[in-house]
Amino acid sequence: MAYMTNLYDSSKCTACRGCMIACKDWNQLPAVMEPFKGNYSTHEDTNGDTFTIIKFMEEEDPVDGVRWNFLKYNCFHCFDPACMQVCPRQAYSKTEWGATIHDPDKCIGCQYCTYACPFHIPKYRKREDKIAKCTLCADRVSEGLTPACARTCPANALKFGDRAELLAEAEERVKFLRANGFPRATIYGKLELGGLNKLYILTDTPDKFGLPIDPHIPKQIPFWQDWVQPWLGWLIPLAIAGSATSFVTTRILANKHAGHEEHGAHVEGGHE
Amino acid sequence: MVDLKNTDVALIMGSNAAENHPVSFRWLDRARQDRGAKIIHVDPRFTRTSAKADVYAPLRSGTDIAFLGGMIKYILENKLYHEAYVANYTNATFLIKEGFSFNDGIFSGYDPDKRAYDVSSWDYETDAEGSPVKDMTMTHPRSVLQLLKKHYSRYDIDTVCSITGTPKNKYMQVLETFCSTGAQDKTGTILYAMGITQHTVGSQNIRAFAIVQLLLGNMGRPGGGINALRGENNVQGATDMALLYHIIPGYITSPSNAPEHKDLTAFLTKETTKGYRSNTPKWVTSLLKAWWGDAATKNNDFGYHYLPKRDSKKNYSHIAMFEAMHKGEIDGLFVMGTNPVVGGPNANKEQEALCNLKWMVQADLWLNETADFWTYQAWERAVHNDKVDRKTPADIGTEVFFLPACAVFEKEGTAAQTGRWVQFRWKGAEPVGDSKADLWIVDQIATRVRKLYQGSTKPQDEPIVNLNWDYGHGHEPDIMKVALELNGYYLADNKPVPSFAKLMDDGTTACGCWVYCGCMGLTPTGELDYKPMHRDNKDNSKHGLGLFSNWAWSWPVNRRIVYNRCSVQPDGITPWPGDEKRALIQWDATAVGDPATGKLGKWVGDDVPDFNVTLAPEEPGGKNPFIMRPEGVGCIFAAKTSMKDGPFPEHYEPWESPTTNKINSQQNNPCVKVWEPDKQGNSKDFPYVATTYRVVEHWQTGALTRNLPWLSELMPDMFVEISEELAKEKNIKNGRKVIVSTSRGDISAVACVTKRLKPMNINGEIVHMVGAIWQFGFKGFATGDIANRLTPHIGCANSMCPEYKAFLCDIRRA
Numbered sequence A: 001m002a003y004m005t006n007l008y009d010s011s012k013c014t015a016c017r018g019c020m021i022a023c024k025d026w027n028q029l030p031a032v033m034e035p036f037k038g039n040y041s042t043h044e045d046t047n048g049d050t051f052t053i054i055k056f057m058e059e060e061d062p063v064d065g066v067r068w069n070f071l072k073y074n075c076f077h078c079f080d081p082a083c084m085q086v087c088p089r090q091a092y093s094k095t096e097w098g099a100t101i102h103d104p105d106k107c108i109g110c111q112y113c114t115y116a117c118p119f120h121i122p123k124y125r126k127r128e129d130k131i132a133k134c135t136l137c138a139d140r141v142s143e144g145l146t147p148a149c150a151r152t153c154p155a156n157a158l159k160f161g162d163r164a165e166l167l168a169e170a171e172e173r174v175k176f177l178r179a180n181g182f183p184r185a186t187i188y189g190k191l192e193l194g195g196l197n198k199l200y201i202l203t204d205t206p207d208k209f210g211l212p213i214d215p216h217i218p219k220q221i222p223f224w225q226d227w228v229q230p231w232l233g234w235l236i237p238l239a240i241a242g243s244a245t246s247f248v249t250t251r252i253l254a255n256k257h258a259g260h261e262e263h264g265a266h267v268e269g270g271h272e
Numbered sequence B: 001m002v003d004l005k006n007t008d009v010a011l012i013m014g015s016n017a018a019e020n021h022p023v024s025f026r027w028l029d030r031a032r033q034d035r036g037a038k039i040i041h042v043d044p045r046f047t048r049t050s051a052k053a054d055v056y057a058p059l060r061s062g063t064d065i066a067f068l069g070g071m072i073k074y075i076l077e078n079k080l081y082h083e084a085y086v087a088n089y090t091n092a093t094f095l096i097k098e099g100f101s102f103n104d105g106i107f108s109g110y111d112p113d114k115r116a117y118d119v120s121s122w123d124y125e126t127d128a129e130g131s132p133v134k135d136m137t138m139t140h141p142r143s144v145l146q147l148l149k150k151h152y153s154r155y156d157i158d159t160v161c162s163i164t165g166t167p168k169n170k171y172m173q174v175l176e177t178f179c180s181t182g183a184q185d186k187t188g189t190i191l192y193a194m195g196i197t198q199h200t201v202g203s204q205n206i207r208a209f210a211i212v213q214l215l216l217g218n219m220g221r222p223g224g225g226i227n228a229l230r231g232e233n234n235v236q237g238a239t240d241m242a243l244l245y246h247i248i249p250g251y252i253t254s255p256s257n258a259p260e261h262k263d264l265t266a267f268l269t270k271e272t273t274k275g276y277r278s279n280t281p282k283w284v285t286s287l288l289k290a291w292w293g294d295a296a297t298k299n300n301d302f303g304y305h306y307l308p309k310r311d312s313k314k315n316y317s318h319i320a321m322f323e324a325m326h327k328g329e330i331d332g333l334f335v336m337g338t339n340p341v342v343g344g345p346n347a348n349k350e351q352e353a354l355c356n357l358k359w360m361v362q363a364d365l366w367l368n369e370t371a372d373f374w375t376y377q378a379w380e381r382a383v384h385n386d387k388v389d390r391k392t393p394a395d396i397g398t399e400v401f402f403l404p405a406c407a408v409f410e411k412e413g414t415a416a417q418t419g420r421w422v423q424f425r426w427k428g429a430e431p432v433g434d435s436k437a438d439l440w441i442v443d444q445i446a447t448r449v450r451k452l453y454q455g456s457t458k459p460q461d462e463p464i465v466n467l468n469w470d471y472g473h474g475h476e477p478d479i480m481k482v483a484l485e486l487n488g489y490y491l492a493d494n495k496p497v498p499s500f501a502k503l504m505d506d507g508t509t510a511c512g513c514w515v516y517c518g519c520m521g522l523t524p525t526g527e528l529d530y531k532p533m534h535r536d537n538k539d540n541s542k543h544g545l546g547l548f549s550n551w552a553w554s555w556p557v558n559r560r561i562v563y564n565r566c567s568v569q570p571d572g573i574t575p576w577p578g579d580e581k582r583a584l585i586q587w588d589a590t591a592v593g594d595p596a597t598g599k600l601g602k603w604v605g606d607d608v609p610d611f612n613v614t615l616a617p618e619e620p621g622g623k624n625p626f627i628m629r630p631e632g633v634g635c636i637f638a639a640k641t642s643m644k645d646g647p648f649p650e651h652y653e654p655w656e657s658p659t660t661n662k663i664n665s666q667q668n669n670p671c672v673k674v675w676e677p678d679k680q681g682n683s684k685d686f687p688y689v690a691t692t693y694r695v696v697e698h699w700q701t702g703a704l705t706r707n708l709p710w711l712s713e714l715m716p717d718m719f720v721e722i723s724e725e726l727a728k729e730k731n732i733k734n735g736r737k738v739i740v741s742t743s744r745g746d747i748s749a750v751a752c753v754t755k756r757l758k759p760m761n762i763n764g765e766i767v768h769m770v771g772a773i774w775q776f777g778f779k780g781f782a783t784g785d786i787a788n789r790l791t792p793h794i795g796c797a798n799s800m801c802p803e804y805k806a807f808l809c810d811i812r813r814a
């Protein structure tokens, strides 16, 4: 089956955050109250009860003056997802149309996926001791509906459909944007990590949207997948018995990936 | 809204359309993609709208007339105006009487004691028959065009930029981009909101828009116009129903105690003018018949004397009402759909005013800040300030009643949007608990009050005893009966009147609001056909203009674009060169105009002609598209009583301003009523320009949204925005608490230090701005101080719309 996905056009998004509400509504997620810290985003990152956020980034340079970039940030549904590779309990699976979904019944809350994900998307939900994340509304799509966020977007910045068709549309749009004041406009998700099942039209380079220009999966993941995971069967009872092992393995991963540590700290927040 | 997709350039000024009217961007973006349209945003702040605009230009809040005055000068000087349009469809060719003058900020006829004008010199020169004298070459020194040129000759680019603080290159970019729509094949649209109206010169700001759009030939054509983006989805409906004190339904002047309103004949003589308004007697008589039915007869002036008469010398606007309440002149207050403790200007004073009432009734979804104005919480203040009264519940004698109202989705009814589409909304869910629809509440009050007066023979009780109030006897009022009354019906058979031209002044028709006449029809089987319920989303226009004429119904008579006679040339046949697709109507000389007489000739097209359908272009008045105006043309010069403060807009500084007026020596609008002279802050104590605004996450005073967890989560706290430069100067850190003060009060808020706000260079001096969200209060999940505790009690000289948008403040770390 052909892949189906969302196309997000940052040049059209007005950051109304309607998609955030639609997401909370469909998934019946509670509000996570955090104080206002001086950025319209309120939440700096997604969390266990907030699968999608709009990031607000201010840029200034002598040529363009001030720019305010908006980015809908959520699971990218990678073609070959790192979360799925590392999960010791095979809680992750890919739908035939490309959504990466997570089964909470299998999840033991070890959070390996969070550390493995180049975008740190899977988030720990303290009240259940499980991971939670965007499902690309797989439950809606299987009923022939579009994802809740795409359905609600008043600015037409979000579309859902056949990935190949949307990609062609995105390429056209980028051409238009490059000719109309955004010479660095680009597509994100076409090639990154071998392809993401989320397509982004960005009006500037990815770093201006807080996205890694060249995202990569931690190098030890293949090693993990081939060598450690098969043995995890007996590691898990240990992990559950005392969090020591979990702590150690987690730290091993995190340390080897120092750049990600900071993000790791957020996960603990839980914000419930 | 849909028409925005037909524009070539959109100027968004004094509006944060992307945030507060997200759907507008769906269509603006369509215009950008399909037509290569450009979007300009002019605003004191860089907002989510600026982020989506092609051109962003900042200006100091309260300097719009300087900005637009410079644009008018630029258009005239570079001859960018649409000449044929200006000559034929505006009063640019009219001569103004000898005696009209303007000198250093003051027009002829000013009386400084009354702070008002005698407007008799602001008039046209007329010939023996009383018709205005014209000079089609527009070169006569007293022609409107030449007077306009003279008036704005002072608004050169350097002067303008030193007043507005707009960087010159940005200003030039705006001028070049927007004024390009003066070309015959181009149209430009203007979108505005409260950033334009909430000033002491608010109405004149709009007048400046009108002049620009008339010069560029942008009115009455697809993709053109001046679009008021309303503060609520049904503000249009509320004004149609005469929510404002100076009108009765259908935009008819409300009767006063002045001698010219002493009886119906006098009232109609005064209020009936040329053009469409010649129908006023039919509208007023039918309105009186709707309200008093059989008791309204020819012999008793159709009950005209039942109408309450306002004191012609008195002002009854929001500020005036609260000033009167503060003085103890008002006993009781009904508050429905509003929350003045958060939304009213000078909220400290308005909260005090409520304490002087005997009783107050509030209908709302939640116990909002106004309903709870008497609680301890309501009198907590961020800073102890001797000038601000602090009360406790024990000090307050007002008896407060609360009526739980249901939400919009729990009731049925219509809402009219900015494009005048009246759309019916079906009930989506049952009301929660005992909450009731507003209609139910009003119906119950009216029925029960009437019962109390039953049997009274006192003449002063007649308006209530004789009131024609019958909306059914079921549990809920019958909304179709309300709709039929608004549309109008024949008293003989209760059948709907098909259009307002068919209303009568002899008492045979009743109509609650003439502009709604025609919204109710009959199906072929004779049932009522309520057109606001129509849902045909097929575009009926040949060239995809998005008229959607069978989706809901728009007033008047389902016309989608008013003044659409302007979309063709004066001959009525030829579209504007290069703009064939945007011609909405055309004169068809061969079509049968009047089936009764067989007279040939008729206006035809995709839209309902905004014109007498059988009036040929060569007949008298056949080229006059602005049929609501007695002149028949668009008014570049606002003659006679149109405006209180001048026939041309002139720049005056906001009541509280950091600088002196550079364009004339009148500091403030000479016609504004000053309510609290002692509360005028000066720039020594309060050096920063302050303005207030909303965010998309909250709705109005936040009473609705701050009680919803998901929306509270998105914007959880009250914050103020300042530039990085001001933050540095005042040692304020992003995300930390600050105190903002004015001469009226103090608030605490979180600081949002941003690159999006920049200090401005105003005539050589650096001026900083503080922007405050006015949607917070002490109730709900997301709480914060009330920004309107800072704003002044002063309003526009014409409309009394409060000057929420420009005042002076100070800011410091908390």
Ligand code: SF4
Pocket (backbone or CB within 6 Å): A012, A013, A014, A015, A016, A017, A018, A019, A020, A054, A072, A149, A152, A153, A154, A155, A156, A157, A158
């Ligand atoms: S709903 Fe659409 S416009 Fe609004 S924030 Fe989401 S993507 Fe952007």
